[in-house]
Amino acid sequence: MASEKSTVMGWIDRRLPVTENLERHLTKHPVPKKVNFFYLFGALLMVVFMIQVVTGIWLMMFYTNTEEGAFASVEYIMRDVEYGWLMRYMHSTGASAFFFLMYFHMFRGLLYGSYQKPKELVWLFGCFLLFLLMAEGFLGYVLPWGQMSYWAANVILSLFGAIPFIGPDLQVWIQGDFVLSGITLSRFFALHVVVVPLLMIALVVFHIFALHEVGAGNPEGVDIEKYRDEKGMPLDGAPFHPYKTFGALPAIGIFFIVFFAIVFFAPTGGGYFIEKPNFEEANFLKTPEHIAPVWYYAPFYSILRAVTFGIPFLGITSKFLGFIVFAASIAILFVVPWLDRSNVQSIRYKGIYSKIAMVLFAASFITLGYLGTKPVNELRTLIAQICTVLYFAPFLLMPIYTKYEKTLKVPDRL
Amino acid sequence: MFKMSKNKQGKKHIHILDGMSLYIRDKSPFYWGYLNVDGEIHKKSLKTKDKKEAEKLLFDWKNELLYSDSLNDLNEKLDMDVKDKPRVDNTRRKALMITSSLMGAVTVAGFAVPFLSAWNPSEKAKALGASVKFDLSKLEPGAMAVVEWRRTPIFVVHQTSKALENLPKLNDRVTDPVLSEGVARSTNDKFTVLKGVCTHLSCAPKYHPEIEPKAWDEQWLGGFFCPCHGSKFDLAGRVYKGVPAPTNLEVPPHKFEGDTLIIGEPT
Numbered sequence: 001m002a003s004e005k006s007t008v009m010g011w012i013d014r015r016l017p018v019t020e021n022l023e024r025h026l027t028k029h030p031v032p033k034k035v036n037f038f039y040l041f042g043a044l045l046m047v048v049f050m051i052q053v054v055t056g057i058w059l060m061m062f063y064t065n066t067e068e069g070a071f072a073s074v075e076y077i078m079r080d081v082e083y084g085w086l087m088r089y090m091h092s093t094g095a096s097a098f099f100f101l102m103y104f105h106m107f108r109g110l111l112y113g114s115y116q117k118p119k120e121l122v123w124l125f126g127c128f129l130l131f132l133l134m135a136e137g138f139l140g141y142v143l144p145w146g147q148m149s150y151w152a153a154n155v156i157l158s159l160f161g162a163i164p165f166i167g168p169d170l171q172v173w174i175q176g177d178f179v180l181s182g183i184t185l186s187r188f189f190a191l192h193v194v195v196v197p198l199l200m201i202a203l204v205v206f207h208i209f210a211l212h213e214v215g216a217g218n219p220e221g222v223d224i225e226k227y228r229d230e231k232g233m234p235l236d237g238a239p240f241h242p243y244k245t246f247g248a249l250p251a252i253g254i255f256f257i258v259f260f261a262i263v264f265f266a267p268t269g270g271g272y273f274i275e276k277p278n279f280e281e282a283n284f285l286k287t288p289e290h291i292a293p294v295w296y297y298a299p300f301y302s303i304l305r306a307v308t309f310g311i312p313f314l315g316i317t318s319k320f321l322g323f324i325v326f327a328a329s330i331a332i333l334f335v336v337p338w339l340d341r342s343n344v345q346s347i348r349y350k351g352i353y354s355k356i357a358m359v360l361f362a363a364s365f366i367t368l369g370y371l372g373t374k375p376v377n378e379l380r381t382l383i384a385q386i387c388t389v390l391y392f393a394p395f396l397l398m399p400i401y402t403k404y405e406k407t408l409k410v411p412d413r414l
Numbered sequence: 415m416f417k418m419s420k421n422k423q424g425k426k427h428i429h430i431l432d433g434m435s436l437y438i439r440d441k442s443p444f445y446w447g448y449l450n451v452d453g454e455i456h457k458k459s460l461k462t463k464d465k466k467e468a469e470k471l472l473f474d475w476k477n478e479l480l481y482s483d484s485l486n487d488l489n490e491k492l493d494m495d496v497k498d499k500p501r502v503d504n505t506r507r508k509a510l511m512i513t514s515s516l517m518g519a520v521t522v523a524g525f526a527v528p529f530l531s532a533w534n535p536s537e538k539a540k541a542l543g544a545s546v547k548f549d550l551s552k553l554e555p556g557a558m559a560v561v562e563w564r565r566t567p568i569f570v571v572h573q574t575s576k577a578l579e580n581l582p583k584l585n586d587r588v589t590d591p592v593l594s595e596g597v598a599r600s601t602n603d604k605f606t607v608l609k610g611v612c613t614h615l616s617c618a619p620k621y622h623p624e625i626e627p628k629a630w631d632e633q634w635l636g637g638f639f640c641p642c643h644g645s646k647f648d649l650a651g652r653v654y655k656g657v658p659a660p661t662n663l664e665v666p667p668h669k670f671e672g673d674t675l676i677i678g679e680p681t
């Protein structure tokens with residue numbers, strides 16, 4: 001054992017079990033031998049998280065969190081600070097990358113049943129991370145204090161105002177003013193750079209510790225813990241290092257190539273990553289013609305807009321109902337572990353209904369995303385309403401179809 | 415893959431892992447399992463003739479022994495703990511727990527007050543939210559002025575007589591005709607004062623007083639159109655049926671003093 005060695009590391013290990021924990025959680029941690037590229041997104045998410053933290057700290061050195069100074073300081077970063085543009089574009093592209101990877105990472109989880117017993121907590125922490133990421137992205141988008149920052153924030157804050165009884169007061173309390181103003185901006189700054197990132201780091205740690213407790217899944221849904229050799233190493237597992245670390249390197253390389261291609265050549269992503277109106281300073285009296293969210297919120301924004309009716313006899317306005325449905329579209333992810341009654345994990349062994357459900361879910365999510373970036377008209381609203389139903393149906397019907405559909409027999413070994 | 419060997423007793427042994435093997439007994443048609451778990455020897459018939467199956471059962475059995483043993487140990491230990499402990503007065507302990515957690519909760523709540531209150535509008539923000547005055551004498555009929563109050567655009571519309579005639583015609587096209595508020599939803603029936611904030615999602619509705627067919631309405635009689643999600647309001651700020659905005663444009667607190675309009679003070 002390392003701790004008996006009379007090396008510096010041994011000295012440390014006797015006081016703080018660094019080697020033991022590194023081996024347990026990193027180098028010797030057993031992971032399934034056979035996984036596919038879907039399993040790389042977790043590692044890539046860690047990479048992006050680090051990019052965001054580092055670039056964020058550097059941006060913070062030049063940014064001014066006041067109503068008068070915010071927009072100008074972002075221009076200053078872009079024009080006068082050496083490589084300031086790189087920091088900012090890495091941070092903004094990082095946000096898009098974060099969501100892109102997160103959506104795939106979670107869809108992988110849905111496909112391969114990465115939420116099933118005993119991985120419920122891993123999944124819950126992950127869902128909570130998605131929620132925090134959405135909050136973080138929203139808060140961050142307000143900081144440049146551009147037109148879209150301002151008006152998009154208005155749309156979201158007015159959702160709180162739509163809550164019956166307490167809504168208007170709640171909104172004023174969140175804003176710290178009767179309108180969205182510099183006061184709101186500074187508190188969003190504090191939340192964006194300190195509170196939410198700290199929570200996210202804590203949750204990432206929980207997510208990974210919980211994962212290492214129950215073991216990573218694989219596309220087959222085979223339980224690799226069952227068969228172990230005499231040292232307790234799963235027969236179908238391999239230590240994380242060097243097998244997975246070197247496996248992930250090419251993926252990280254490819255990711256960086258794509259990432260920097262966007263940073264250098266298309267940092268605004270054609271208006272989907274940073275929207276045009278955001279190159280104009282926030283103006284309280286001028287609403288942009290068309291308020292569209294950044295692409296990663298578009299599906300949820302579509303769901304919000306699809307609700308054009310309320311429940312009058314319960315005193316629920318269409319706006320509040322929209323808010324509820326929008327919140328439910330994220331909340332429903334949290335309960336997936338208890339909706340799935342299947343006796344197999346992976347989509348590969350599930351029945352036809354599960355497969356249809358996943359296709360419908362993915363298709364409706366993409367369609368909603370497309371619609372969310374477009375102005376509304378009657379036809380689009382109708383399609384968005386249908387897609388909203390299709391978004392929820394796979395989850396709401398899950399307890400039924402997963403229970404009764406015919407599944408294939410899962411092999412014992414990978 | 416597996417080593418086959420005949421040992422002294424004449425049993426065929428199939429070595430699988432250290433401490434794990436299958437073997438065949440002369441009088442039994444089945445595979446038998448041999449396990450050495452931490453020095454303890456276990457043997458039993460696996461009741462199968464299929465080698466693959468037997469191998470699987472052997473692994474299952476090993477896991478069973480490994481895990482159930484540790485569980486039993488744990489339970490025994492826990493039992494012992496309980497037995498060895500001197501009897502304590504649990505009521506007093508409970509009472510202490512309850513009071514200390516209550517006190518803890520009160521402390522936390524007490525500390526939360528200043529932190530949560532700090533988020534309320536500051537004195538400065540409240541001062542900026544004070545009322546504003548507007549001179550109505552220069553506002554032509556049919557024109558609209560935008561006054562800023564609490565950073566919200568306030569629409570002040572000087573209604574034309576034509577508009578005042580048209581408003582009642584729209585009573586059944588709007589969700590909430592609010593007849594009680596008067597024709598122009600105003601105390602003086604000449605000037606309508608509205609918050610220029612769409613009740614859907616806070617965009618600023620655009621003033622379109624013209625009476626002509628519009629892309630959003632063939633029989634447009636003048637009013638406000640919100641470009642964000644297409645909500646329609648008439649000149650008195652009443653919302654049309656079947657649009658995303660749920661309620662009429664809000665009327666901010668205001669009063670008239672001669673030619674002066676004071677926004678932010680109730681009548």
Ligand code: FES
Pocket residue numbers: 612613614615616617640641642643644645658659
């Ligand atoms: S904000 Fe005006 S219609 Fe949505």
